[in-house]
Amino acid sequence: MAQTVVLYCKAWGIRNIVISPGSRNAPLTIGFTEDPFFKCFSIVDERSAAFFAMGLSQQSKEGAVLVCTSGSALLNYYPGVAEAFYSDIPMVVISADRPGYKIDIGDGQTIRQPKVLESHVNYSAVLKQDVAHATTTIEKLQPSMITGAGIKRQQEGIQRYNEECIQEALRIAFNEQAPVHLNCPFEEPLYQTQASPDVWEPSGPFSVYRPQVPEELQAYADQWNSSAKKMVLVGSLSAGAVSQLLLDKLAEDPSVIVLTETTSNLSHPNFFPSIDSIVAPIEKSERKDELFRQLQPDILLTFGGMIVSKKIKAFLREYRPQHHWHLDQKKAYDTFFCLEHHFKQDPADFLRSFLPKTKKTESGYQPYWAAVKRRYEEKRQDYLSQIPFSDFKAFHSVVRNIPTNISLQLANSSTVRYSQLFDLPPSVRVYCNRGTSGIEGSTSTAVGAAFNADTPTVLITGDLSFLYDTNGLWNNYLRSDFRIIVMNNGGGGIFRILPGAEETRNFKTYFETTQELNLEHSCEMYGLQHDRATNESELDSLLQDFFTISEKPRLLEICTPRTLNNKILLAYFDFIS
Incomplete structure (x- = not known):
């Protein structure tokens, strides 16, 4: 056997x-x-x-x-x-x-x-x-x-x-x-060996066959061309999965807005990479219903994996499009409870066949929301200049200093959500375990990915995610160019921004799960160089050479104020409103 x-x-x-x-x-x-x-x-x-x-x-x-x-x-x-x-x-x-x-x-x-x-x-x-x-x-x-x-x-x-x-x-x-x-x-004995196998070697190699299901697309293209409001929403996607020429065609249509997540690995000046920065201000507006109806698409086209943004899911479930189409060879989730059609094709193959049948539609849809995007980008810079050191400000510093042409592994919970608020260099390839969205294996996944990656790998993780998976460092496969950035806010900071958070002993113990462990000890045990930043100047100084060549992998611990981070994040959405 x-x-x-x-x-x-x-x-x-x-x-x-x-x-x-x-x-x-x-x-x-x-x-x-x-x-x-x-x-x-x-x-x-x-x-x-x-x-x-x-x-x-x-x-x-x-x-x-x-x-x-x-x-x-x-x-x-x-x-x-x-x-x-x-x-x-x-x-x-x-x-x-x-x-x-x-x-x-x-x-x-x-x-x-x-x-x-x-x-x-x-x-x-x-x-x-x-x-x-x-x-x-x-x-x-x-x-x-x-x-x-x-x-x-x-x-x-x-x-x-x-x-x-x-x-x-x-x-x-x-x-x-x-x-x-x-x-x-297996029955014992278990350790016997022999010089040659008892069985015939199979007649490989075997090929992988993933069938495409082509469809007649003209009727869908006609619907697309007659609509003035089309939204394309992209979840987790491998870098290079869709060619830039196809993306350009989507981006140039004024009746189309393309909402991307950090994990989509798509980039274009006309795309909308910070979804929550669009939706959150509307939630707080006195004109909420009017603005959401203005954003509501006639057609929603989705592809890629799981969507991180809870706000876009809540919006599309409440203000449902007339048509929701999903592109994927394998499956289509009815995430917004209005799925109309599943095109069982690779997204790039579908777009290559579909887009030549479409035409630009005159519309104020993209121009209006592009102006909203420019305003929140300007206000984000104003906000960063006013706030104290925090998760928000630290994440901005990290993104601003991150090298080009690297593989970036993101842990779940706060880390991936903060990443949605800032623009990464287009050459950075982003990965995150969004299948189940758990915190338990981020480090182990990053170490395995780094071993096979053709570029250096950076893992950004939270303190609980890191501590949960320190056994991910218990092996002999850590590359010297592997980098870990731990946003250490002393507990599960994301629970402070969720409804029901209270400053009680019960909350701190069973939800936030506060901790005061010294990450330097873990680094010493597993052979990583440890650095710690507790303020903005220390962080900016350490980031100057953190990604340069070294003899062993490095970990940068960024300590931020546990009870302040949630206030700064929530106030950001108020500020850009």
């Missing part, structure tokens, strides 16, 4: 193998590590390993394999598997297991592993245990497993079944861009 798994992964060209230590997975570990084709990584913490593998796959586009031992090890993969499921990242989870006859009898490191990930994988299978291996043990403990057909013939049937399951798992992982799970029961 182990030989077959290894040979099929090789035939499919999967090089990245992330292994967590154990005994039951020894046949798999030996098979992968003894073959120079594979790049094997050792990550002790399975939760970290899953996010590390996701980061590798995110950058290489080749997918990654996870290998763990039996028992609770598999359960620790679940947060990363769920993130990969919602982020459309191929991941092959291969869990070793005890034989079925040793489950629920009091044996150590055993749980019910079959189908344990089923809700968040696109394929799940339990491979059949070999009967040609440890035959004497099987005959003694579970004689009913041995049929009357003879060991050789029975093993041939098991082999055919396992090959079909493995092939189907890998086909789905790459064609559907999703995680899959193979559970592999």
